[in-house]
Amino acid sequence: xxxxxxxxxxxxxxxxxxxxxxxxxxxxxxxxxxxxxxxxxxxxxxxxxxxxxxxxxxxxxxxxxxxxxxxxxxxxxxxxxxxxxxxxxxxxxxxxxxxxxxxxxxxxxxxxxxxxxxxxxxxxxxxxxxxxxxxxxxxxxxxxxxxxxxxxxxxxxxxxxxxxxxxxxxxxxxxxxx
Amino acid sequence: xxxxxxxxxxxxxxxxxxxxxxxxxxxxxxxxxxxxxxxxxxxxxxxxxxxxxxxxxxxxxxxxxxxxxxxxxxxxxxxxxxxxxxxxxxxxxxxxxxxxxxxxxxxxxxxxxxxxxxxxxxxxxxxxxxxxxxxxxxxxxxxxxxxxxxxxxxxxxxxxxxxxxxxxxxxxxxxxxx
Numbered sequence: 001x002x003x004x005x006x007x008x009x010x011x012x013x014x015x016x017x018x019x020x021x022x023x024x025x026x027x028x029x030x031x032x033x034x035x036x037x038x039x040x041x042x043x044x045x046x047x048x049x050x051x052x053x054x055x056x057x058x059x060x061x062x063x064x065x066x067x068x069x070x071x072x073x074x075x076x077x078x079x080x081x082x083x084x085x086x087x088x089x090x091x092x093x094x095x096x097x098x099x100x101x102x103x104x105x106x107x108x109x110x111x112x113x114x115x116x117x118x119x120x121x122x123x124x125x126x127x128x129x130x131x132x133x134x135x136x137x138x139x140x141x142x143x144x145x146x147x148x149x150x151x152x153x154x155x156x157x158x159x160x161x162x163x164x165x166x167x168x169x170x171x172x173x174x175x176x177x178x
Numbered sequence: 179x180x181x182x183x184x185x186x187x188x189x190x191x192x193x194x195x196x197x198x199x200x201x202x203x204x205x206x207x208x209x210x211x212x213x214x215x216x217x218x219x220x221x222x223x224x225x226x227x228x229x230x231x232x233x234x235x236x237x238x239x240x241x242x243x244x245x246x247x248x249x250x251x252x253x254x255x256x257x258x259x260x261x262x263x264x265x266x267x268x269x270x271x272x273x274x275x276x277x278x279x280x281x282x283x284x285x286x287x288x289x290x291x292x293x294x295x296x297x298x299x300x301x302x303x304x305x306x307x308x309x310x311x312x313x314x315x316x317x318x319x320x321x322x323x324x325x326x327x328x329x330x331x332x333x334x335x336x337x338x339x340x341x342x343x344x345x346x347x348x349x350x351x352x353x354x355x356x
Contacts, residue, residue: 030267037215037225037261045223047215047263049272083215085225089208089267094227 014168015060018086018095022052025088034086036064036166038072038101039079046075050164052086053120061165062097063120067132068105068162076101082166102165106157116165121157132158192346193238196264196273200230203266212264214242214344216250216279217257224253228342230264231298239343240275241298245310246283246340254279260344280343284335294343299335310336 025031032052040046053063062084066072076082083098104113121129133149203209210230218224231241240262244250254260258280264273282291299307311327 028267030265033265033267035213035215035225035263035265037213037223037263039217039221039223043217043257044259044276045215045217045261046274046276047213047225047261048274049263049265079221081222083223083225085213085215085227087208087211087213087227089206089211096224096226098222098224 021088021091021093021095025090028090031088034084036072037083037085038075039081040071040075041078046072048072053123056116056165061167064164064166065120065124065128066162066164068160073103073105073162076103076164084166097166097168099166099168102167103162104165105162106159117157117161117163120163121161126151126153129158129161132160192273199266199269199271199273203268206268209266212262214250215261215263216253217259218249218253219256224250226250231301234294234343239345242342242344243298243302243306244340244342246338251281251283251340254281254342262344275344275346277344277346280345281340282343283340284337295335295339295341298341299339304329304331307336307339310338
């Protein structure tokens with residue numbers, strides 16, 4: 001997102017509104033869930049629920065953890081654009097944010113990006129990390145049931161762990177409220 | 179959706195699962211809200227919250243009321259495919275349904291389709307209908323605040339009232355649960 005002038009002010013405004021929505025809905029576990037739309041390899045839209053993992057330090061970029069074995073990685077690698085629809089069910093606020101998605105997986109060579117991936121890995125709960133050991137990727141959940149997987153907490157990102165960095169574009173932003 | 183054989187069985191299974199999710203989440207007002215992804219005129223994904231208005235009689239088609247003045251109508255008229263992501267926040271169930279979208283607006287000539295549009299209009303609450311009088315389309319809400327608009331309950335669909343008929347395709351269906 002371009003910095004400076006009106007754009008920066010608008011971005012700050014958006015961040016402030018989103019921060020307020022997250023704060024006032026913090027008692028709802030699903031308030032960090034939103035829907036990410038992409039374009040699939042056949043050109044049709046794809047849409048799924050993902051979990052907000054915070055903002056990238058010093059930017060408005062939105063972090064999303066995912067499994068590199070899911071179909072969306074192939075889709076995003078082919079077409080980098082997405083639109084987030086983030087609906088807060090109690091306050092009836094909707095944020096629509098379109099932008100470009102950067103995929104950081106085990107094959108990414110950029111050292112700074114790998115460092116970011118590592119940080120996101122260690123910022124996840126041990127239970128969250130366990131899902132990357134599973135044979136088949138599933139819907140991310142906030143609380144996992146106990147399963148027969150174990151993982152050394154000091155071990156870095158598994159190969160299947162993928163970080164998406166969603167870079168918002170100012171002109172796609174909308175927010176609505178009752 | 180093709181009828182008969184395995185496809186019909188799978189469709190019934192999906193309908194049964196969705197009906198069960200709707201039933202068990204009926205105490206949540208937002209359980210009828212889902213996110214509809216389409217492809218915008220610039221080829222990028224678009225994503226917004228819409229409200230489930232029931233199934234079309236005798237089919238698995240999903241009905242959605244919308245305003246013909248919204249950008250999504252232009253998008254859908256250009257590219258007819260969409261993907262629904264319907265996430266039930268308490269039961270943690272996700273339904274992803276892709277399909278083709280039929281737009282029925284005031285210019286549609288097919289009499290049976292106009293009849294369907296009329297039925298959807300009268301099936302809406304008077305408060306819901308009032309939003310089509312507004313100068314600018316807004317996010318649909320379940321309960322409207324009182325406003326300075328009045329409408330004769332016997333009047334048929336306003337020009338801005340548009341019905342979307344979402345025709346699910348079997349192979350795009352997914353459902354996941356914790």
